[in-house]
Amino acid sequence: MAERERSHTRGGSFTPRAHVLSAADVQRALVRMAHEVAERNRGLDDVVIVGLQTGGVPLARRMAEALHDAEHVEVPVGTLDVAFYRDDIGLRPVLPEAVTEIPGDLTGKVVVLVDDVLFTGRTVRAALHALSDFGRARAVQLAVMVDRGHRELPIRPDYVGKNLPTRRAEMVDVSADGVTIGVLG
Amino acid sequence: MTHLLSIADLGREGIEEVLRVAEAFAEVESRPVRKVPTLRGKAIATLFFEDSTRTRLSFETAAKRLSADVLSFSAASSSVKKGESIRDTVETIEAMGMDALVVRHASAGVPVQVSRWVRRCKVVNGGDGWHEHPTQALLDCFTVRQVRGGVEGLRVLVVGDVLHSRVARSQVLAYRALGASVTLVAPWSLLPPSLEGWPVEVAEDLDAALPGADVVSLLRLQAERGSGAFVPSLREYTARFGLTARRAALLAPDAVVTHPGPMNRGVEIASDVADLPQSLVTRQVANGVAVRMAVLFLLLGGAM
Numbered sequence: 001m002a003e004r005e006r007s008h009t010r011g012g013s014f015t016p017r018a019h020v021l022s023a024a025d026v027q028r029a030l031v032r033m034a035h036e037v038a039e040r041n042r043g044l045d046d047v048v049i050v051g052l053q054t055g056g057v058p059l060a061r062r063m064a065e066a067l068h069d070a071e072h073v074e075v076p077v078g079t080l081d082v083a084f085y086r087d088d089i090g091l092r093p094v095l096p097e098a099v100t101e102i103p104g105d106l107t108g109k110v111v112v113l114v115d116d117v118l119f120t121g122r123t124v125r126a127a128l129h130a131l132s133d134f135g136r137a138r139a140v141q142l143a144v145m146v147d148r149g150h151r152e153l154p155i156r157p158d159y160v161g162k163n164l165p166t167r168r169a170e171m172v173d174v175s176a177d178g179v180t181i182g183v184l185g
Numbered sequence: 186m187t188h189l190l191s192i193a194d195l196g197r198e199g200i201e202e203v204l205r206v207a208e209a210f211a212e213v214e215s216r217p218v219r220k221v222p223t224l225r226g227k228a229i230a231t232l233f234f235e236d237s238t239r240t241r242l243s244f245e246t247a248a249k250r251l252s253a254d255v256l257s258f259s260a261a262s263s264s265v266k267k268g269e270s271i272r273d274t275v276e277t278i279e280a281m282g283m284d285a286l287v288v289r290h291a292s293a294g295v296p297v298q299v300s301r302w303v304r305r306c307k308v309v310n311g312g313d314g315w316h317e318h319p320t321q322a323l324l325d326c327f328t329v330r331q332v333r334g335g336v337e338g339l340r341v342l343v344v345g346d347v348l349h350s351r352v353a354r355s356q357v358l359a360y361r362a363l364g365a366s367v368t369l370v371a372p373w374s375l376l377p378p379s380l381e382g383w384p385v386e387v388a389e390d391l392d393a394a395l396p397g398a399d400v401v402s403l404l405r406l407q408a409e410r411g412s413g414a415f416v417p418s419l420r421e422y423t424a425r426f427g428l429t430a431r432r433a434a435l436l437a438p439d440a441v442v443t444h445p446g447p448m449n450r451g452v453e454i455a456s457d458v459a460d461l462p463q464s465l466v467t468r469q470v471a472n473g474v475a476v477r478m479a480v481l482f483l484l485l486g487g488a489m
Contacts (some may be wrong), residue, residue: 084209085222133215134218
């Protein structure tokens with residue numbers, strides 16, 4: 001979400017205000033979330049991790065690595081771009097950013113959707129719609145590095161790296177360096 | 186950009202954007218559910234004043250894969266037969282709440298004219314006379330790029346009836362914009378009277394040109410536009426400009442052959458050559474849907 005809100009089509013550049021999580025903090029949170037995924041699903045049978053393009057994809061890969069370290073299981077990882085399922089097409093420029101690659105039929109699987117920032121929930125709504133075209137998952141769970149509030153839809157995360165109260169106008173950036181809050185302009 | 190009337194409207198950046206978005210739609214084609222809700226609630230009409238199989242079906246398939254509603258108009262079974270003008274026809278169809286019109290007409294310039302009449306519809310040129318067929322050139326570039334990894338620096342031969350070919354005009358613009366070089370290979374009788382301002386070279390000896398080519402774009406000899414009268418006989422045309430099995434053997438191993446269809450097997454392309462792996466004809470048709478999805482999406486929902 002933050003990725004797209006920040007995209008150049010909106011104009012302005014990101015000015016950082018506060019560094020909230022370090023790179024090491026993000027890694028610790030990821031490892032904890034990975035353990036939570038394994039605990040909640042009593043293992044990793046049928047678990048598929050799907051990273052949302054673009055911010056969720058590196059996090060999804062790292063979560064799969066953390067799961068491998070913890071459980072010694074290779075979990076399939078996919079990527080999903082939701083541009084074609086968004087509800088604001090025609091309201092603003094919407095373009096696919098990167099590839100969608102879902103590993104096989106999702107019917108009967110437990111899908112863990114991974115994104116960097118959970119904001120209005122509209123990206124997740126689009127992702128749920130998109131996922132249903134790849135089969136009927138047994139369950140879909142949501143993991144986000146940052147939950148910044150301001151939901152516009154009845155959507156909540158199952159695994160959260162950090163709850164981060166923000167003002168609406170603020171931006172949250174998740175990168176290899178950690179998590180930063182800032183403003184546009 | 187409000188309409189797609191000519192490749193010239195796009196420029197290099199615009200073409201690359203269409204190809205990039207088309208790649209995302211090509212992936213949709215490989216899904217178990219080959220349909221996305223992107224243009225739900227939009228209505229697209231195909232206005233074909235001239236016959237077509239693949240272009241119309243391809244646009245209609247593209248629109249349906251995007252969840253748009255499709256209205257299909259063909260002049261042969263309409264009030265045009267009773268003498269209704271194109272303008273009245275277009276205004277009637279737009280009044281039914283269409284968001285985009287795909288227009289094909291035997292006369293050059295009709296889509297441009299239609300784009301001046303519409304109030305809010307987007308207009309896509311589905312082929313006008315000898316002028317242009319932009320989506321065909323886009324899908325050719327997409328297909329060549331997919332197989333060869335890029336278009337920049339490729340040597341493209343456009344072979345055959347250039348005079349009557351809207352595909353050739355769009356291809357020259359598109360391939361050149363993407364950095365390929367284009368050589369027209371045709372009998373003088375099937376070249377336009379003047380090539381001034383065209384960024385192309387001309388050759389008359391196909392055998393000499395083939396070994397250096399990366400892409401051979403064959404054009405259809407258009408009997409319905411009277412191109413038969415421009416060559417002494419079909420046999421002589423084939424003997425000099427047809428891609429026969431002997432000529433196909435002159436091609437570099439990684440060269441590819443495209444044809445916009447419908448093919449005249451045995452005239453511009455030998456039947457066994459059409460079925461060689463270097464021939465991209467069926468891949469072109471498959472990619473045509475993805476490319477037209479991209480065009481409709483960019484005009485109606487994306488960022489064009």
